[in-house]
C-alpha cells in the first residue's frame with residue numbers, strides 16, 4: 001500500500017519552497033495521484049502511445065521520471081525489438097526509489113536510470129521522449145533550448161509526450177479551473193490547510209504556461225504538429241510529432 005501524503009497537514013511556521021527530497025519521495029505516489037486529475041489515465045496512455053511510436057532499436061526517454069510511473073507504463077507496453085528506456089531525474093531520493101521499483105519489476109525491456117539534470121542531458125536515437133509534469137519545473141527561459149535538444153535527438157516520426165499544468169488564457173476560465181481543481185483535491189481527502197500550504201510551497205517552483213505558449217514553442221523547435229490528447233481543468237497533455 002502506498003504511504004499517505006500528510007506533509008502539509010499541520011500548520012507550518014514557515015513554508016519552504018517545494019523540493020523533491022526524501023520526505024516527498026516517500027509519499028510521492030499518493031501525492032501526485034490525489035493532486036493531479038487524470039494522472040493515472042495519462043500514465044497509462046503514455047504506455048499506449050509509446051507502444052504506437054516506438055521504433056526498432058531506438059531509445060525511449062523519461063525526463064523527470066520521479067518514481068518511474070511513465071517508465072513502467074512504457075516498459076509494460078512496448079514490444080518493439082531493440083528498444084531501451086533511459087529514465088532521468090536529478091533528485092537522488094526519486095531516482096533511488098525508481099531503481100528499487102525497477103529492480104522489483106519483471107518486464108524485460110532494458111531501463112537505464114540516470115541521476116542527472118535534464119538540461120544537460122544528451123538525447124539521441126530517440127523515438128519517444130516523455131516529460132510527464134516535469135517541464136513546469138524548468139525555468140521558462142530555459143525551456144526553448146530543452147525543446148530543441150529533444151527535437152534534435154528524435155528520429156523522424158519520433159514524438160514528445162508532454163503533460164503539464166497549464167494556465168488558461170482567460171482569467172475567468174483560469175479562476176474557474178483553479179476552483180474546480182481545489183474541489184478535486186478536497187474530494188481526494190486534502191484539507192483546506194493542506195491545499196493552501198502546498199500551493200504556497202509550489203508558488204515559486206512550478207511555473208505553468210498556456211497551451212498556445214507550449215504549442216508555439218514546440219513549433220519553433222521544429223515539431224511539425226502538436227495535438228492535445230488530454231485536458232482536465234488546468235492539466236493537459238500534448239503529443240508533438242517530428
Ligand SMILES: C[S@@+](CC[C@H](N)C(=O)[O-])C[C@H]1O[C@@H](n2cnc3c(N)ncnc32)[C@H](O)[C@@H]1O
Nearest residue numbers: 020064065066069089090091117118132133137
Ligand atoms: C512532478 S514530478 C514528475 C512526475 C513523473 N514524471 C511521473 O510520471 O510520475 C517532477 C520531477 O522532475 C524532476 N526534475 C525537476 N527538475 C529537474 C531537472 N532540472 N533535471 C532532472 N529532473 C528534474 C523532479 O526531481 C521530479 O522528480
